[in-house]
Amino acid sequence: MAIDKTSFFKDVYEVTKLIPKGKVTSYGAIGNxxxxxxxxxxxxxxxxxxxxxxxxxxxxxxxxxxVLSGKHHFGGDNMQRLLENEGIKVVDDKIVDFKSKYWDPTVELGL
DNA sequence: ATTATGACTTCAC
DNA sequence: CGTGAAGCCATAA
Structure with missing residues (x-):
């Protein structure tokens, strides 16, 4: 699969890469x-x-x-370890104080 | 071209 | 408040 052609995907990657360390966002937020x-x-x-x-x-x-819905797809519990490495606590595959660590691109990037 | 599936979201009961 | 079903766009077969 050649990738550079998928423009909308590229946008998703750009936004995802813009997520500050120790922050998280939701699929719907990026989609929005x-x-x-x-x-x-x-x-x-x-x-x-x-x-x-x-x-x-x-x-x-x-x-x-x-919730780390895609942790299984990411490669096992490796995803949780990465989040904890950034200071994000994960319990029961869920981000602790997610609301506080939530990063909304439509707001942070200034829609 | 059609059917089935997917790291989701929201309305309805 | 919890569970169920439908909706959505794109990729794969």
């Missing part, structure tokens, strides 16, 4: 920022291909509940 609101699945698909982008911290992207 990109304008694909209602199709957070596509953001998830983008993350799936994120494996081709080592610079994309997919571990900072979780579902709306702050």
């Amino acid at each position: 920022y990109l304008g694909i609101k209602g199709s957070a699945r596509m953001v998830g698909w983008a993350m799936n291909q994120a494996g081709n982008y080592p610079d994309v911290p997919a571990h900072r992207v979780v579902n709306r509940n702050g």
Whole structure:
């Protein structure tokens, strides 16, 4: 799969890379920022291909509940370890104080 | 071209 | 408040 052609994916990666350390965001938030609101699945698909982008911290992207929905896809519990490494506490596959660590691109980037 | 699946989200009961 | 089903866009077969 050639990647450079997927423009919308590229946007997802750019936003994901812009996520500050120790912060997290949700698929819907990125989707909303990109304008694909209602199709957070596509953001998830983008993350799936994120494996081709080592610079994309997919571990900072979780579902709306702050749950590491894709930790299994990420490569086991490696995702949780990365989050803890950034100062984010993860319990029961859920981010602790997710609301406080939430990073909304539509707000932080200034829609 | 059609059907099925997916790292999600939201409405409805 | 918890569980269930539908909606959404894109990729794969």
